[in-house]
Amino acid sequence: MTELAAPIQRLDAHVSRDRLWSRHMALAHHGAFGETGVNRQALSAEDIAARAELVRWGREIGLEPAVDPIANLFLRLPGREPELPPVLIGSHIDSQPTGGRFDGAFGVLAALEALEAMVEAGIRPRRSVELVAWTNEEGSRFAPGMMGSAAFSGARALADIVALKDPDGVRVAEALDAVAAAEAELPRRPLGFAVAAYVEPHIEQGPILEAAGIPIGIVSGIQGKRTFRVEIDGAEAHAGTAPHSGRRDALMTAVDTLAALRTTLHDDDDVTRFTVGRFTVSPNAPSVVPGRVVFSIDLRHPDAATLQRLGDAVAPTCRAAAGSCQVGVTELLHDQPLEFSAGLRAVMRTLAGELELSRQDIASGAGHDARHLAPLCPAGMIFIPCRGGVSHNEAEYAAPDDLHAGARLLAATALWFAEASDDELKEMCR
Ligand SMILES: [Zn+2]
Numbered sequence: 001m002t003e004l005a006a007p008i009q010r011l012d013a014h015v016s017r018d019r020l021w022s023r024h025m026a027l028a029h030h031g032a033f034g035e036t037g038v039n040r041q042a043l044s045a046e047d048i049a050a051r052a053e054l055v056r057w058g059r060e061i062g063l064e065p066a067v068d069p070i071a072n073l074f075l076r077l078p079g080r081e082p083e084l085p086p087v088l089i090g091s092h093i094d095s096q097p098t099g100g101r102f103d104g105a106f107g108v109l110a111a112l113e114a115l116e117a118m119v120e121a122g123i124r125p126r127r128s129v130e131l132v133a134w135t136n137e138e139g140s141r142f143a144p145g146m147m148g149s150a151a152f153s154g155a156r157a158l159a160d161i162v163a164l165k166d167p168d169g170v171r172v173a174e175a176l177d178a179v180a181a182a183e184a185e186l187p188r189r190p191l192g193f194a195v196a197a198y199v200e201p202h203i204e205q206g207p208i209l210e211a212a213g214i215p216i217g218i219v220s221g222i223q224g225k226r227t228f229r230v231e232i233d234g235a236e237a238h239a240g241t242a243p244h245s246g247r248r249d250a251l252m253t254a255v256d257t258l259a260a261l262r263t264t265l266h267d268d269d270d271v272t273r274f275t276v277g278r279f280t281v282s283p284n285a286p287s288v289v290p291g292r293v294v295f296s297i298d299l300r301h302p303d304a305a306t307l308q309r310l311g312d313a314v315a316p317t318c319r320a321a322a323g324s325c326q327v328g329v330t331e332l333l334h335d336q337p338l339e340f341s342a343g344l345r346a347v348m349r350t351l352a353g354e355l356e357l358s359r360q361d362i363a364s365g366a367g368h369d370a371r372h373l374a375p376l377c378p379a380g381m382i383f384i385p386c387r388g389g390v391s392h393n394e395a396e397y398a399a400p401d402d403l404h405a406g407a408r409l410l411a412a413t414a415l416w417f418a419e420a421s422d423d424e425l426k427e428m429c430r
Pocket of ligand 1: 103
């Protein structure tokens with residue numbers, strides 16, 4: 001790494017805190033609501049306008065735009081050996097309906113800042129470096145999310161994705177057509193290609209870095225997640241005439257079931273995450289004994305064996321609490337915990353040290369596009385603090401100095417990987 005110290009230093013001097021901040025403010029106009037809110041859902045008119053602005057900024061500094069069939073957007077700084085797989089850096093610019101200015105946008109704008117710093121510093125790296133803005137990370141308009149990165153990696157088939165509909169009945173395919181029409185002059189690319197390395201900066205969306213007063217989190221991995229649907233069927237009855245002894249009250253059984261699950265899934269160390277976020281009672285009438293309850297379970301843990309054990313306990317726990325009702329448990333999703341490339345993390349730790357940025361290791365509680373890149377290449381993430389850990393909210397805030405710190409580490413890391421020898425890169429894949 002020693003021979004790279006000088007170029008990295010030169011590059012670092014060009015990473016601009018003020019330019020990065022003003023780009024965040026400018027991008028936030030697309031879909032702005034309230035004082036600082038952003039509603040820029042995937043493949044919407046606001047998203048299209050924000051993408052056009054990104055392309056404009058990229059072209060101003062000589063980056064080459066391209067779009068793939070799922071509308072992932074790329075801005076390429078060609079390397080000295082442009083035939084080599086590029087280093088990909090970025091995140092997403094779609095938001096939740098009640099989103100803020102930094103979730104996703106930070107990763108994309110930090111990537112643009114890293115590329116602009118390379119251009120300004122006159123650095124043309126060996127491998128190309130490309131900004132990527134993945135399509136529909138949030139999954140609020142078209143569920144599920146991480147659509148662009150899942151299609152890119154092959155984790156999900158494009159044909160399945162384009163058939164999905166938003167709540168208004170608009171298919172992904174139609175929304176993609178609208179984007180393609182607006183971007184008719186952009187070069188097209190086939191879906192998926194070889195990648196040398198992937199680095200995604202993101203706000204933490206949690207309270208840990210802020211509480212520690214540390215600007216950089218080197219993300220160790222993404223915790224695993226299992227989701228379930230629980231259906232409890234009893235019998236509707238008259239609230240005044242049906243004796244308790246004969247009732248099959250689905251809501252009372254649901255209460256017992258939740259209490260049993262809370263006990264089964266309790267964790268003294270507060271690492272396990274167990275959430276029932278949706279709960280519906282039928283017929284939901286004040287004078288009718290409830291006949292049916294359906295609720296969701298979202299269960300997460302960073303350790304694969306623990307997640308397996310806890311998730312496997314869900315159905316038996318529900319059945320044991322069923323009483324006179326029928327209980328059905330359906331598992332909807334099982335995403336294994338993921339550990340990011342140890343080699344890439346070591347490089348980032350060293351570079352953060354050289355840049356005199358204090359950093360700590362941190363696990364990601366939320367899912368990110370980097371999940372889909374991890375099987376393809378050395379992949380990793382940089383977290384920065386956000387105020388109060390608040391995200392998916394108008395009040396979401398990250399300080400200019402922290403955004404700057406994250407962009408500096410991204411630029412240095414991107415250059416390191418863009419210049420790495422084939423052997424060094426091979427080392428990273430082990
Ligand atoms: Zn995000």
